[in-house]
Amino acid sequence: MYANIIIDISHEKVDKTFQYKIPEAMKSVLEEGMCVQVPFGAGNRLRTGYVLERTEKAEFPPEKMKEIGCIVKDGVSVEADAVKLAAWIKKTYGCTMIAALKTVLPVKQVFKQKEKKKIVRKADLEVIRSAYGEALRKKQHAKVRVLSELLTEPVLPYELVSGKLHVAAATLKSLQNQELIQIESESYYRNPVKPMDGEEEKKTLSDAQAHICDSILADYTKGIRKTYLIHGITGSGKTQVYLSLIEEVIKQGKQCIVLIPEIALTYQTLLRFYKRFGDRVSVMNSTLTAGEKYDQCERAKRGEIDVIIGPRSALFVPFPNLGLVVIDEEHEGSYKSEMTPRYHAREVAEYLTEIKGASLVLGSATPSLESYYRAKEGKYQLFRLTERLTGGSLANTSVVDLREELRSGNRSIFSRKLQELMEDRLAKKEQIILFLNRRGYAGFISCRSCGYVMKCPHCDVSLSQHKGGRMVCHYCGYETAQVTKCPSCSSPYILGFKAGTQQIEEQIHQRFPQARVLRMDKDTTKKKDSYEEILSAFSEEQADILVGTQMIVKGHDFPKVTLVGVLAADLSLNDSDYRCAERTFQLLTQAAGRAGRGKREGEAVIQTYRPEHYSVLRASEQDYEAFYEEEILYRELAGYPPAAHMLAILITAKEERAGIELAEQIAAVLREQISNAGQNTVQLIGPAKATVGKINDIYRFAIYLKYKDAEILYELRKAVEEFWEQAQRKNETVQFDFDPIDSY
Ligand code: ADP
Ligand code: ZN
Ligand code: ZN
Secondary structure (H helix, E strand, C coil): CEEEEEECCCCHHHCCEEEEECCHHHCCCCCCCCEEEEEECCCCEEEEEEEEEEECCCCCCHHHCCECCEECCCECCCCHHHHHHHHHHHHHHCCCHHHHHHHHCCCCECCCCEEEEEEEECCCHHHHHHHHHHHHHCCCHHHHHHHHHHHHCCEEEHHHHHHHCCCCHHHHHHHHHCCCEEEEEEEECCCCCCCCCCCCCCCCCCHHHHHHHHHHHHHHHHCCCCEEEEEECCCCCHHHHHHHHHHHHHHCCCEEEEECCHHHCCHHHHHHHHHHHHHHEEECCCCCCHHHHHHHHHHHHCCCCCEEEECHHHHHCCCCCEEEEEEECCCCHHHECCCCCCCEHHHHHHHHHHHHCCEEEEEECCCCHHHHHHHHHCCEEEEEECCCCCCCCCCEEEEEEHHHHHHCCCCCCCCHHHHHHHHHHHHHCCEEEEECCCCCCCCEEEECCCCCECECCCCCCECEEECCCEEECCCCCCEEECCCCCCCCCCCCEEECCCCHHHHHHHHHHHCCCCCEEEECCCCCCCCCHHHHHHHHHHCCCCCEEEECHHHHCCCCCCCEEEEEECCCCHHHHCCCCCHHHHHHHHHHHHHCCCCCCCCCCEEEEEECCCCCHHHHHHHCCCHHHHHHHHHHHHHHHCCCCCCEEEEEEEEECCHHHHHHHHHHHHHHHHHHHHHCCCCCCEEEEEEEEEEEEECCEEEEEEEEEECCHHHHHHHHHHHHHHHHHHCCCCEEEEEEECCCCCC
16 A cells, blocks of 8 residues: 655655555555655655555555655645645646645644633532531631632633632632532634624515526526626625525535635624624634634534635635635735735636535626626626615716816816815715825835936835835835935935825825824734724714725725715826736726715716726726726737736846846747747747846846637646756746736
8 A cells, every 4th residue: 555645845846746655554544635744855854745645556666665654643634625626726827736735725733622611510509508618617718709609600610710719720629629619621613703793684685686696596406506797886785695695505504605805804794794694604814823723624624614704715614515605806806816826716716616516606896807708708697786775876976187287287186176075075074085096105206307216225116205204115124214315416306206195194184184084004004903993983983084095995884975086096007017907997996986875975086197098987987898898809909818818937036147047048948839839829928027126136037928728828837847847946936927917
């Protein structure tokens, strides 16, 4: 008997299984998926690995084969489906098998169960009563306190006795020796979801909602499993549909995974699920301790929970009988992992539901081009929800041309139209959201005389101006004092562009001194819970204006908000990647959707330097379909996803020269492979310096490949992997990103 084992070292050289003999004593206990220790390499160092397969067939002479050392006691086993999933991730995204296995294992280590101790009355009440009397006479105060409690309660929680009653362990020991009490312990699972209050208000599904639920459930009952896309504006009742679907699927003895972007997974959202499913629902997010995560997986395996909610990693919770996966806000960029393997949760969910025989439901107000494209191709079934169920209507949206403002002498960051409306809302005591469409951070510092831009000495990005005269790099954290003279021409006019959230807040104070302002950005939400705190404060009307980055377009509902201002709509249009129009459209639509959620009508003002851009226009008209048609045309013409596939190869190097050379070599390998295979329609772009050419003194280069057929791109990647395995280079790295959503 032999075992094929994958070793826990993420290196291309060991990215294959190694065969070991199963020792006699282990034969009856060793299972596939188990975590083991094996002697590895010339020095026979013990290494951790996973048993992928048991087999009768020796791949080389057994007398030369090493034996498995031991089974790791607190090692987590990998399940057969997880191995399949890992193999798929490796094949699709390009990484070692062990990296893929680690991705699909939500926790890597077994945690002991938590224990709760309690004190149980052992003797009859009379005996306790006489012991109590005796303790009183002997002035044994601690004993008196415990015994008096035990006269009325048969069981006491240990913490109560040791804490509130101040009883020492020695006293309890003595009571135990007298056979008056017994200390018992009970193990339990950590549960990150605290019991919540509130009854669910029963709602009858609208006709449109009922139609979606009925169709999907009819399929489900017939055994049809596929992917559904619900395109519904915010507030159109998508979550209500998910709840009904989940309820039915649970009734059939199955479990459900609900993915929600971490930032939208607020207390309010969790509460809605809790009200419906009580403690049969749990969460899995980044704030959980490893022990809590482990316990959620255990509870899932044992069938103690039916629903798990969380960001992309919640997909890997090992339910025995998965029936449904829901991905809300499916267009969100956070569903794509930014570390190798750079998987996309939507694609992984498609494969997962396929091997598990489950259904997949996607929902969004602004579906990703990918999903809508698949719906149009007939691969996904499309449903629409077009009405808001809360009564409010979509905001009236107007576009303001900022160039026009400048021409008429308005240099403020607020257009005249926005100022007027802000005054009006402040007077009426209605709330305002000001949204800065800016990824990363604003406020780069440049010389007004010669155009010199202050850059980070370690990264190829500009420094940002912060309050208190500091300049900060948002990639590596480098910080330095603000310069007073241009390093290039000595002009004193070296200034930050005033466009960050901090600056907006200051300008509001100048322009509207009476207004109370809350700010939400990376800086104000560093602390745990600060995100929720700011939203609740705004919700409780502790402020008139909320200023923030894209964070504020998610989560809470604010019925009192009747004005949304988008301050610089096109800043993200200046990004260099092919998705910037899509991202701009999504952000603007979601931002405008924040106004008019209550009874009163809402208005949105989009300020822009590019009022003619289709992403701005279509967002102001709230016309997704029209935007899609224009955008997909561009993707088809240029060969971008979803019309074709794309493979990005990122090369990093300590030395610039070595990086360029390596990138050139890889490009040569690719060109040769392309011409050998006669795939001359594969487009190869680069190698070129990456958009951010240097981070933390590491140089970055990128190569892009575009082609219709994903399999061909996988093969090309394999050629690079093989080249790389031979290359033996220590100071460079090569990483892959299949269908990237950001540019490198
Ligand atoms: P979405 O997920 O599309 O944003 P929700 O499911 O959160 O929409 O619904 C928006 C609001 O409408 C919520 O306040 C919800 O309670 C309410 N709602 C949803 N469905 C119904 C219904 N069938 N009847 C009455 N109110 C509903
Ligand atoms: Zn200068
Ligand atoms: Zn830096």
